Amino acid sequence: MRRILLLMLLMLLSPAIHGSGKQPPKTVIGTDKECIQCHPKQFKEWQASAHAKKQPVAGCLACHGGLHSETASRSRRDRVCVACHGGKEGAVVHSYASSKHGVLMRLEENGYDWTKPLAMANYRAPGCAYCHLHQRNHDVSAGVRADAMNRERPVPDGMRAVCRDCHAPRYTARLFDNGDALLEIGRKKSREAEALVQAAPELGREDQAAVQQQLQKMHQHLQNVRLGAGHQSPDYQWWHGQPALDGDLLRIRGMIDEYRRKHPVQPR
Template sequence: MKWLRWSAALLLIAAIAGMLLNRDTLDATRLEMWVRDWGWMGKPAFVGIYALATLLFLPGSLLTLTAGALFGPWLGGLLSLLGATLGASLSFLIARHLAGAWVTEKAGEKLTRLLNGVDAEGWRFVAFTRLVPIFPFNLLNYALGLTRIRFLPYALTSLICMIPGGMAYAWLGHAGRAATTGDVEAIRAGLWGLGLLTLALLLPRWIKHSRKTILILCLCAAPPALAEEPCEHCHAPLLPSWQQSRHHQTDVQCQACHGTRHTGEMAAHARRNESCISCHINENNSYKTSKHGVITTLEAERMDFTLPLTGGNLRAPTCAYCHLHQNAHASLQDQTAPCRDCHSPRFVTTWMESGARNRAIGEMKYREAMELLATLPDRPPFQEATLRLRESLRHHLKNLTLGVGHQSPDELWWHGQAALDGDLLRVKSLRGALERADQTP
């Protein structure tokens, strides 16, 4: 029988490892499609998936959010709790039957005393670890199986103590806002409150009983508190869009724009121009000197950045309003969509076409100048002047592009077209100087 146990344990570990490596494949949208396809079988199937996911270390919060969205807050919460309890019980039993005896056998004197301490706490220990959100759910299920806590109190306490968290996540999923708002943090704060309450109720007793229990609690809590939960576990729906973006190509991660503090302000934080400007400083002048930019300068404090980036929700378009329109995280398919939130389609088309012609004219100046520069020799003073003028032409063409895109007359004309005119005539003068120099004997 021993080999059977060993191979079962290995199989389980392999399955967990496999799932952990491929956890990106589980996203809420895909899950939703599966469950919908199964019709009335969807509900029991979901409980099964939930239990299996618990065994395989997949994030339960994501599943609960999806359940809330799919089945509504009450039914979704209930199904999630059933699935979670089922999964937690299975993990517990697997650990107990595969390794329980082995642990008891091998445990030294110290470890035995620790385990005795936990056993003495029984359901209270389970209750505490379930209520405080820092204990990793999936790992805890297996870990508790290794103790000698009895199964029934374990399962019942787990079910009851997971109710607040489960229902809260299901409600959030039902509201459908988890992906774009920071409300997850509010729930976590609530759970913390509950956990601390339990601690206050139980702590005096524990201190009297066994200091070892507290030590174990600390040991359990330490690793997950250090580990950062990757954003995509909860915000998976946003991932495909971001993966198509240039930010993804250049490895600009969520934190670059959203910051690192999950305070409920993460979306609003990223929607403000300031979070873009820290990298895109060269683009800022063209925006700031446009009418859109002026209105934003004056009214940013009164704009509600918690609203989604659509429907004219901001008085003037900000960086994110146009470039991440409708909360997309990649370049727009239809570049005129944000314009049309305020301007007529005809105005937008006329403007876009006129801007494209304007830029094409700038490119003509650029090409004409570059072709002439290519005919100049690699010797002083032509070499140095050529380098300088090439750089100047590139710079001014870039200004023109930004001026057209951001509708800044200052950038478009003075730092774009008029500056390119200067570059072109200087190139021609340089070419004329070459002719004169060649004629000099």
């Protein structure tokens, strides 16, 4: 009888001993659904993000991996992001790698404590996750995001707040103002090129295709300027950005002028 009472007492005390009575997290996770049960807040944030809405979908395991003890530290390292964002030679990754932050990251990343939160300047050089998943917000569209600098409007304060973790407000404001000015110079070149193309409807099919191809290159070079401003990469602000835009504009103008020389308008 005493043994039965003792067993009953242990059963009653079991939830108190083990916390809420929930099962401890698995060592290995096999599917994203297993993560959602314990992380509903992060899942809701993720649902609003580009990771959830674009194809291929970047789910929990894609970034965190399946080993529960390393899910946080693994997802905070840049190597997780590289494969899905154009590889090491792609403009997105290379523009960061060629920046001061990127160089510091390569030199020091093996000495960082990757278990620390993505906030409070815990890392001397911010990586992809620090800026784009700031303070563990799983909506990569909430803070620093690529399309924020695509629109001709003020940069959201959420982006500025990330930089203010490490930099003084006045310095941060100056950098963003410089970036806006740099982008506006690039946009003017792009608008001029588009106006030239619209004013040349007489171009033949092959010539029109060649001009449109050059215009597409110009859009990519304008994107390089955005990446250069956002990642603070001089190479992408200039060598892969503004001079490339100058060349695109000159080529488009030259192609249209050449066509008009070869096909002069006959007087009526």
